[in-house]
Amino acid sequence: MVDPWYDRDPTLFEIQKREVQSEYPNLHFYREHDLIFVRGSFPLIDAGRVLDRFSIEIELPRNRQEDIPIIRETGGRIPRISDNHINVNNQAGDICLFVPEERWRIFPVGSSLLKFLNGPVKNYFLGYALKELGDPWPFGERLHGKAGIFEYYGELLGTSDEQVIRKYIQCLSKKTFKRHWPCPCGSGKKIRNCHVAEIQELREKVPWSYALKSLEHLRC
Amino acid sequence: MSDQYLKDVLTSQNLAEDSDQLKALRDHRADVEAILRKKFEESSPTIRYGGSVAKGTLILESYDLDIICYFKHEDTSAGETLKDIYYNTKAALQNDYLVEEKPSALRLKSRDVNEWGTDFHIDVVPGRYTDDEESDTFLYQSSGEKCRLKTNLETHIAHVKDSGVIDAIRLMKLWRVRNGLVAIVKNFALELLTIKLLEGKKGSALTDQMKYVWTELRDNHASLSIEDPANPEGNDLAELLSDAVRQSLSSVASSTLALIEKSGWESVFGSIESEEDADRKSQSLRQAAAAVVTPSKPWAIE
Numbered sequence: 001m002v003d004p005w006y007d008r009d010p011t012l013f014e015i016q017k018r019e020v021q022s023e024y025p026n027l028h029f030y031r032e033h034d035l036i037f038v039r040g041s042f043p044l045i046d047a048g049r050v051l052d053r054f055s056i057e058i059e060l061p062r063n064r065q066e067d068i069p070i071i072r073e074t075g076g077r078i079p080r081i082s083d084n085h086i087n088v089n090n091q092a093g094d095i096c097l098f099v100p101e102e103r104w105r106i107f108p109v110g111s112s113l114l115k116f117l118n119g120p121v122k123n124y125f126l127g128y129a130l131k132e133l134g135d136p137w138p139f140g141e142r143l144h145g146k147a148g149i150f151e152y153y154g155e156l157l158g159t160s161d162e163q164v165i166r167k168y169i170q171c172l173s174k175k176t177f178k179r180h181w182p183c184p185c186g187s188g189k190k191i192r193n194c195h196v197a198e199i200q201e202l203r204e205k206v207p208w209s210y211a212l213k214s215l216e217h218l219r220c
Numbered sequence: 221m222s223d224q225y226l227k228d229v230l231t232s233q234n235l236a237e238d239s240d241q242l243k244a245l246r247d248h249r250a251d252v253e254a255i256l257r258k259k260f261e262e263s264s265p266t267i268r269y270g271g272s273v274a275k276g277t278l279i280l281e282s283y284d285l286d287i288i289c290y291f292k293h294e295d296t297s298a299g300e301t302l303k304d305i306y307y308n309t310k311a312a313l314q315n316d317y318l319v320e321e322k323p324s325a326l327r328l329k330s331r332d333v334n335e336w337g338t339d340f341h342i343d344v345v346p347g348r349y350t351d352d353e354e355s356d357t358f359l360y361q362s363s364g365e366k367c368r369l370k371t372n373l374e375t376h377i378a379h380v381k382d383s384g385v386i387d388a389i390r391l392m393k394l395w396r397v398r399n400g401l402v403a404i405v406k407n408f409a410l411e412l413l414t415i416k417l418l419e420g421k422k423g424s425a426l427t428d429q430m431k432y433v434w435t436e437l438r439d440n441h442a443s444l445s446i447e448d449p450a451n452p453e454g455n456d457l458a459e460l461l462s463d464a465v466r467q468s469l470s471s472v473a474s475s476t477l478a479l480i481e482k483s484g485w486e487s488v489f490g491s492i493e494s495e496e497d498a499d500r501k502s503q504s505l506r507q508a509a510a511a512v513v514t515p516s517k518p519w520a521i522e
Contacts, residue, residue, distance in 0.1 A: 039400025046508035076339020085518035096519040106516045120516045133502045139515035145522030
């Protein structure tokens with residue numbers, strides 16, 4: 001098995017750690033075997049004022065720094081149900097911060113752990129704190145499971161036609177694409193004569209490996 | 221000044237007598253007691269509060285209610301062995317609660333589909349008195365070398381209550397929660413450590429007490445030891461202070477001391493958070509949400 005990325009690149013790890021701890025001094029990095037967990041109290045701060053706090057645990061990705069960290073609420077405050085966007089398929093209580101395919105917009109590859117905390121993590125806990133007080137999720141919420149994936153791609157492609165969405169995902173899931181392939185929009189034209197620019201742009205946003213995972217997810 | 225700040229931190233961590241949290245705890249305690257009394261009607265076990273409620277060390281940010289359920293010395297109706305008692309108690313509770321096994325206790329969580337797994341902050345601790353005096357108790361221990369633990373609730377409560385360092389203990393509990401040490405070190409171990417370290421410093425200012433404890437954790441973590449006041453010879457607490465635990469305590473203590481040096485006490489426990497009413501809190505949170513540059517929609521795997 002390959003060494004964890006934080007052992008392969010200790011300098012990058014130290015930079016990320018220092019960055020997080022300078023803004024969140026209560027978050028600490030604990031190593032357990034070859035995994036690293038960031039644990040402590042995560043404050044929701046607005047204009048220098050702490051509005052709320054959540055006890056959290058972040059499990060850093062082991063193999064590749066650019067993978068999405070796993071986050072959990074550990075204080076027992078958030079019921080572990082799908083409606084709270086918690087993965088009920090495992091006991092650990094992993095939170096689904098966003099549809100992974102959407103990471104290019106929310107947490108692009110190459111972003112730091114601090115950006116993760118100040119972005120989707122903060123958004124989630126802000127949303128939950130409001131939900132607890134009777135408000136809706138402030139930025140909306142995705143439908144669960146496959147429906148959420150269709151919803152996301154539908155917004156991205158501007159269509160609600162599941163057949164078309166599937167064809168686009170198939171096209172995006174290939175490592176490379178050929179311009180002579182039929183366009184996934186269903187026009188009957190070749191890609192080069194139809195949505196070539198859009199597809200190129202989409203491929204920059206959604207990595208082929210994510211689209212492949214979406215495809216597998218939709219097949220389940 | 222700093223001592224006043226720490227006192228204010230502690231005040232903000234009080235659970236008001238009329239608070240919803242305390243009311244919910246009392247309601248659950250009544251439920252649990254009713255369930256256990258019904259199930260073990262023949263035994264009439266002793267059911268009462270233990271833990272931080274009995275010791276006076278409760279903090280709002282992480283409060284647990286220990287409900288002890290001790291059976292008489294010769295009573296076997298709840299189970300022949302300690303293990304039987306533990307699992308029979310679990311069985312009695314699991315129709316109403318999601319019961320999570322802890323080494324000597326049973327953690328109660330919600331099994332309501334709408335709030336599945338919500339932690340009620342309640343541990344039920346089943347045990348059996350060692351003799352007719354009903355003072356010392358044996359508890360089942362699911363992990364560790366021994367399968368039973370001899371303990372004495374009154375001794376534990378008195379050890380903490382009479383320690384003279386309750387404020388420092390509560391602050392150490394808060395420090396444990398705020399710094400992600402919950403999964404690393406048990407409150408019980410931290411309580412014993414704090415009491416032992418502050419033995420000759422009861423009259424010191426709270427700030428000095430805290431700095432002293434953290435300095436000891438940072439510099440002398442390898443030589444620190446604790447013993448169970450209820451069974452000093454018998455219960456080996458070495459496992460509670462393993463090398464990994466010591467290292468973590470030392471590392472967090474070190475960064476805490478550095479923080480105080482660099483940015484003062486508020487950087488450790490934060491500004492005092494006055495309790496806002498729900499409307500004001502919603503308003504502040506909505507304001508914070510409105511300032512978010514990259515919003516994200518949470519999803520759920522099915």
